[in-house]
Amino acid sequence: MDWGAVLNNTAGWLISPTTIAYAIAAVGLAVHFGYGGLLNFGMAGFMALGAYGYAISILSFGLPWWAGIIVGMLAATVFALILGIPTLRLRADYLAIVTIAAAEIVRLLFTTQVFDEFTNSADGLGGYHAGFRGANPIPEGTYGFGPWQYTENQWWVRIFGILILAVVVLIVFLLMRSPWGRVLKGIREDEDAVRALGKNVFAYKMQSLVLGGVFGALGGVVFALPSAVVPAVYVTSLTFFLWTILLLGGAATIFGPVVGSVIFWVIMAFLDNVLPQLAADDILPISNIQAAVVRYIFVGVALLLIVIFRPQGIFGNKKELTFVK
Amino acid sequence: MKAARKASQRRSRLVVSLFAVVMAMLAITAPGAASADEVGTDEYDFVFSGNVKYNSEPLEDVLIKVSGNGYENEVVTDAEGKWKIGVPEKDKYTITIDESTLPKGVIVADDEANGASKEAEFGLTGNKTVNFFLGEGVRNVTSFGDQLLERIVNGLNFGLMLALAAIGASLVFGTTGLSNFAHGELVTLGAVFTLVLGVFNQWPLLLAIPVAVLLSGAVGLGLDAALWRPLRKRGTGLTQLLIVSIGLSLALRYLIQFFIGGNIYQLPGSSDTKINLFGSVSLSVVDMVSMGVSIVVLLAVAWWLTRTRIGKATRAISDNPSLAAASGINVNGVVRIVWVVSAALAGLAGILWAFFIPGIKWDMGGGFLLLIFAAITLGGLGTAFGAAIGSLIVGLLVEVSTLWIPSDLKYLGALAVLIVVLLVRPQGLLGRKERIG
Numbered sequence: 001m002d003w004g005a006v007l008n009n010t011a012g013w014l015i016s017p018t019t020i021a022y023a024i025a026a027v028g029l030a031v032h033f034g035y036g037g038l039l040n041f042g043m044a045g046f047m048a049l050g051a052y053g054y055a056i057s058i059l060s061f062g063l064p065w066w067a068g069i070i071v072g073m074l075a076a077t078v079f080a081l082i083l084g085i086p087t088l089r090l091r092a093d094y095l096a097i098v099t100i101a102a103a104e105i106v107r108l109l110f111t112t113q114v115f116d117e118f119t120n121s122a123d124g125l126g127g128y129h130a131g132f133r134g135a136n137p138i139p140e141g142t143y144g145f146g147p148w149q150y151t152e153n154q155w156w157v158r159i160f161g162i163l164i165l166a167v168v169v170l171i172v173f174l175l176m177r178s179p180w181g182r183v184l185k186g187i188r189e190d191e192d193a194v195r196a197l198g199k200n201v202f203a204y205k206m207q208s209l210v211l212g213g214v215f216g217a218l219g220g221v222v223f224a225l226p227s228a229v230v231p232a233v234y235v236t237s238l239t240f241f242l243w244t245i246l247l248l249g250g251a252a253t254i255f256g257p258v259v260g261s262v263i264f265w266v267i268m269a270f271l272d273n274v275l276p277q278l279a280a281d282d283i284l285p286i287s288n289i290q291a292a293v294v295r296y297i298f299v300g301v302a303l304l305l306i307v308i309f310r311p312q313g314i315f316g317n318k319k320e321l322t323f324v325k
Numbered sequence: 326m327k328a329a330r331k332a333s334q335r336r337s338r339l340v341v342s343l344f345a346v347v348m349a350m351l352a353i354t355a356p357g358a359a360s361a362d363e364v365g366t367d368e369y370d371f372v373f374s375g376n377v378k379y380n381s382e383p384l385e386d387v388l389i390k391v392s393g394n395g396y397e398n399e400v401v402t403d404a405e406g407k408w409k410i411g412v413p414e415k416d417k418y419t420i421t422i423d424e425s426t427l428p429k430g431v432i433v434a435d436d437e438a439n440g441a442s443k444e445a446e447f448g449l450t451g452n453k454t455v456n457f458f459l460g461e462g463v464r465n466v467t468s469f470g471d472q473l474l475e476r477i478v479n480g481l482n483f484g485l486m487l488a489l490a491a492i493g494a495s496l497v498f499g500t501t502g503l504s505n506f507a508h509g510e511l512v513t514l515g516a517v518f519t520l521v522l523g524v525f526n527q528w529p530l531l532l533a534i535p536v537a538v539l540l541s542g543a544v545g546l547g548l549d550a551a552l553w554r555p556l557r558k559r560g561t562g563l564t565q566l567l568i569v570s571i572g573l574s575l576a577l578r579y580l581i582q583f584f585i586g587g588n589i590y591q592l593p594g595s596s597d598t599k600i601n602l603f604g605s606v607s608l609s610v611v612d613m614v615s616m617g618v619s620i621v622v623l624l625a626v627a628w629w630l631t632r633t634r635i636g637k638a639t640r641a642i643s644d645n646p647s648l649a650a651a652s653g654i655n656v657n658g659v660v661r662i663v664w665v666v667s668a669a670l671a672g673l674a675g676i677l678w679a680f681f682i683p684g685i686k687w688d689m690g691g692g693f694l695l696l697i698f699a700a701i702t703l704g705g706l707g708t709a710f711g712a713a714i715g716s717l718i719v720g721l722l723v724e725v726s727t728l729w730i731p732s733d734l735k736y737l738g739a740l741a742v743l744i745v746v747l748l749v750r751p752q753g754l755l756g757r758k759e760r761i762g
Contacts, residue, residue, distance in 0.1 A: 039564065039567070041571075082744075085748070086744055086747040086748040086751075087747055090747065090751050092564065093504045093563070093564075093567065094702075094747060094751070096504065096567065097504065097698045097702060097743070098743060098744055098747060100695065100698075101695050101698065101699065101740040101743050101744070102740070102744065104692070104695055104736070104740060105737055105740050105741065108733070108734055108736060108737055109734075109737070111733065112731060112733045112734050113731060113733060114731055114733075114734065235691070236691055237575065237578075240571055240572075240574075240575050243568065243571065244572075247568070286583075289586060289587075290583050290586075293579050293582050293583045294579075294583065296575065296578075296579035296582075297575075297576050297579045297580050297583060299575055299576075299579075300572045300573065300574070300575030300576025300577070300578070300579060301572065301576050302572070303568065303569075303571065303572030303575065304569050304572030304573055304576065305572075307565050307568045307569050307572065308556065308559075308561065308565070308569060311565060
């Protein structure tokens with residue numbers, strides 16, 4: 001086995017656009033679940049709205065790339081409002097069921113033939129990169145060292161993604177130190193107590209849902225920046241991976257989702273490189289295709305074990321356990 | 326599973342040899358295909374082609390026109406009904422069939438809005454086949470009433486199998502408070518067990534299906550013993566349990582893919598010919614048996630819940646677990662039985678659904694789960710009979726809505742109902758208000 005190539009490929013995932021995009025969306029999920037206690041299982045829908053909002057406004061309406069990002073954020077805001085109004089007054093698991101169903105509705109609407117003109121149905125969208133690449137300040141060429149050698153466009157995607165991630169993390173850090181964040185955490189711990197203090201619990205929850213949803217859309221945009229938008233990506237599994245990332249790092253922590261995403265994708269990339277090789281060398285008694293599936297089984301088992309044995313995540317504080325009830 | 330893999334290898338070899346035979350046959354008939362009337366195929370790389378047939382008889386001398394992107398051309402079909410037109414660009418073209426050149430009493434029955442024209446576009450290759458569905462004279466479409474009736478019967482069939490799975494999920498929710506996100510995988514498992522036994526190992530279906538249902542029940546028993554019971558003992562919170570069920574769902578889903586791969590499999594008999602019952606309603610034998618089985622099993626479950634001791638205990642626990650435990654009901658024992666029943670019902674639903682779609686795929690349970698949730702929410706969370714009624718409504722809605730909306734959006738209505746129900750009547754049809762908290 002070529003360990004050099006394996007380590008090289010794996011190291012690339014430390015700052016891959018996918019890792020960054022998942023980290024941004026996981027921070028959004030932290031705003032929902034970690035701080036607000038909202039069980040949002042529709043993050044794939046928010047990401048899809050961000051990605052499609054970006055791609056469609058560029059391709060069909062000829063907007064500049066930065067306006068596309070704003071359109072994606074607005075779409076997520078509207079989606080959060082539609083989701084929140086019927087469910088935020090109800091028990092937590094209703095929100096879980098409605099969000100997962102709504103995300104599926106979003107995916108179906110992007111997949112159907114009916115809006116083929118805008119969404120290109122199941123084939124997805126591509127070729128919207130000109131504007132974003134035009135704004136690239138890096139001169140042409142290949143930069144970097146070791147496993148991190150990328151062209152100017154690849155660097156631009158990564159740098160832009162990390163900038164967004166930094167802004168998002170900073171916003172969460174400041175918000176959660178503010179009175180607003182303390183009220184939100186109070187709602188997570190005991191909704192009735194906060195209501196008794198005269199706070200409008202519904203409004204706080206709604207603000208949290210919108211804010212986290214907009215972060216999810218930004219994650220979707222960064223996910224779409226380097227390549228294409230394909231509807232088959234935005235399935236429930238995507239949401240569940242985000243939950244695994246969030247709970248791995250620690251739901252109610254600032255850097256938990258970021259570190260969680262890095263750990264998740266580095267391990268995934270490592271397994272993706274190693275397992276097929278082991279299968280090819282007949283060390284594991286499985287076929288190549290099976291070797292590619294095994295890592296996803298691990299994700300499910302890992303999620304299960306984290307929730308049972310370390311629900312606060314790697315960085316979490318046991319006192320700030322988010323599973324109250 | 327080894328045997329299964331061997332069987333699938335054997336099958337794939339069979340498929341390869343079949344493919345070779347087909348290719349050989351094509352090679353022999355190739356001169357015939359080349360004699361199709363062709364226009365512009367030498368000049369241009371992108372070719373539309375088609376075959377005009379009515380009641381499997383080829384139609385000669387039918388005029389086909391292509392237009393678009395400032396290009397126009399026409400072609401007449403040959404004795405085999407075949408035609409080919411080359412076009413200059415890989416783009417969208419309008420293809421029209423001249424209805425006046427069709428035999429008397431035959432018209433294009435594709436889509437009333439577009440009539441005899443079609444928009445066609447190339448996929449990944451430079452060839453695209455464009456075919457028109459020809460129908461008889463004026464009365465080519467079944468009347469709205471007939472279509473509605475057909476959809477309703479299909480919807481009832483679908484709703485009944487949905488009810489099997491939904492009642493199980495609802496019982497689990499009622500007794501343990503868990504919204505089980507892994508229920509969709511239990512549905513898939515039933516179908517996969519049948520596939521492995523009945524197709525890979527070639528058991529007769531009448532034996533394979535009951536054994537698959539029993540195996541599904543055993544999975545329920547195993548999950549309760551190995552996972553849910555210890556977690557209940559630890560006093561794990563409901564939210565935690567919910568996420569555990571998601572982890573389980575992911576693990577099971579990909580475990581199934583690990584064993585059966587990404588292909589779509591068919592059970593024998595799933596594409597049987599349909600027998601016309603009355604009017605426009607035609608069902609295959611499998612459809613009729615499926616509906617019969619669903620009804621009998623649902624009635625049996627209803628009897629079990631209302632008449633037997635354990636069934637009554639189940640409802641008592643759903644009502645108030647502490648009170649039930651205090652009055653001497655063995656809660657853990659009942660919950661174990663509920664898990665077995667629920668998993669077995671889900672497995673049965675999966676088998677019937679595999680015939681209904683038709684097809685078995687590793688992630689088929691994912692979409693089904695959302696319909697189960699929609700049905701349970703509509704009926705009222707935690708009420709078994711509510712789940713059954715909710716399922717029938719969702720089943721009907723899914724099928725009947727295809728009269729107005731495209732079939733690739735048919736689950737949309739069911740999921741939208743979920744949101745509307747929560748807006749208007751969050752406790753569902755049969756639920757009580759205090760449950761929603």
